[in-house]
Amino acid sequence: MDAGLSRADAADRVQGSESKMSRVERGQVGVKQRDVVDLLDLYNFTEPQQRKLFIEMASGTTKPGWWKKFHEALPDWFQSYVGLEEAASLIRTYESQFVPGLLQTEEYARTVIAAGRQDGKVEERVELRMQRQQRFARQEEKAKLWAVVDEAAARRPVGKPEVMRKQWQRLLDLVESSNIILQIIPFAAGAHAAEATSFTILRYPYEHLHDVVYLEHLTGKVLLETSDHTEVYAKAITNLSVAADSPEATKERLRSMIKDLDEA
Secondary structure (H helix, E strand, O other): OOOOOOHHHHHHHOOOOHHHHHHHHOOOOOOOHHHHHHHHHHOOOOOHHHHHHHHHHHOOOOOOOHHHHHHHHOOHHHHHHHHHHHHOOEEEEEEOOOOOHHHOOHHHHHHHHHHHOOOOOHHHHHHHHHHHHHHHOOOOOOOEEEEEEEHHHHHOOOOOHHHHHHHHHHHHHHOOOOOEEEEEEOHHHOOOOOOOOOEEEEEOOOOOOOOEEEEEEOOEEEEEOOHHHHHHHHHHHHHHHHHOOOHHHHHHHHHHHHHHHHHO
16 A cells, blocks of 8 residues: 555554565565554555455465465475465466466476476476466356467477377367466567566456566566566566467467377
């Protein structure tokens, strides 16, 4: 909330540190209901229904998320991302290397993960990836996924041809869901808005929570939360979706890819 108060002001109100407030804001630690009430009072936030919503949200933040059981297989920075992803109502992602993790088959995911893991935790990572997908299959969930994928990423051979065939068929099946949109940027589109950078934008169902942009590298993540940064990526993914095939044309491209593979 734009109340003209610093993080130090908020930390003082809940008798904590600026470091603690930073971790709370990034979803890395839970927050007590009493602290939420104090902060809402500090910000002079009085709207009854919204106050109730924020307080109810806080009641679950001190409970471990379901993904915590995978802590031995995951770095801390990725555990915090999964928590942010789980709370998002809209996930927009651009992928330049592989099919997005939330759309991968188990066989495809296992092959990708095994190629980059040296610690023997492949199956745990695969299981986590499959569980992250489940919220999009539950009819009661409001979460939506909009994925824009470079054709090179969609076609890149991962495992045997049958793995790719199942993956492409899986994409065709998933895009029949009302909460999943997939677009492929064809080679013919040439250079485009984010040619070499995969990224994800997380949007939340609460008016006062800003979008978060997630970027991943070999040893960690980068989270961008200020509007100066997030607006650049929002514009980029809009331009990418314009450059890409429409959802219907993407289905036709996938069918053609499967047909070509079957006839090879």
